[in-house]
Amino acid sequence: EVQLLESGGGLVQPGGSLRLYCAGSGFTFNSYAMSWVRQTPGKGLEWVSVISGSGGTTYYADSVKGRFTISRDNSKNTVYLQMNSLRAEDTAVYYCAKNTEYTSGFYMDWGQGTLVTVSS
């Protein structure tokens, strides 16, 4: 059974940094791209970033480009989202999702989400 467990969320001041973690199990971790998707309170879903199975290819939403960095450690079955220069509009539940392919594909499996609140 695929399991994705996010952690690292919390309250941070505007301009601050936070690192999110997503630990995967139940599948061959390095064979699949991994993504982050966020949902602002009471609003819809927004795709944030993706990293390929090897970590060699990454993509970002324009809204986070230059501020967020996605990475992975396949020896630890973990994907990270380093979030810098945080803004109030980054406040959201951040979900980790497993792609169905090495670099692309759809999202069959999701974590439970971790809440990030950017506020002074």
Next chain:
Amino acid sequence: DIQMTQSPSTLSASVGDRVTITCRANQSISSWLAWFQQKPGEAPKLLIYKASSLESGVPSRFSGSGSGTEFTLTISSLQPDDFATYYCQQYNSYPYTFGQGTKLEIK
């Protein structure tokens, strides 16, 4: 970026009704479209992928159709558990994009 537009934003219906939600892309995405169901406090749940393929374990009252730029999600006979918010998502190219959601409410 590919823009996805869902309609309606809110849909009121009764148990047993047949309902259809529409999702339009502003450029062709072939059949690279997924549908998700989300309930409050939960992660999205995959219902349909590749526009019309039913995810394992999803009831057969859910069906998807379409290709290119216009897609539909149909629930043939609403059940109490189906009242939730539904999202379409294109995975033709990055950045992946979602529709704004359709909230299905009890009439």
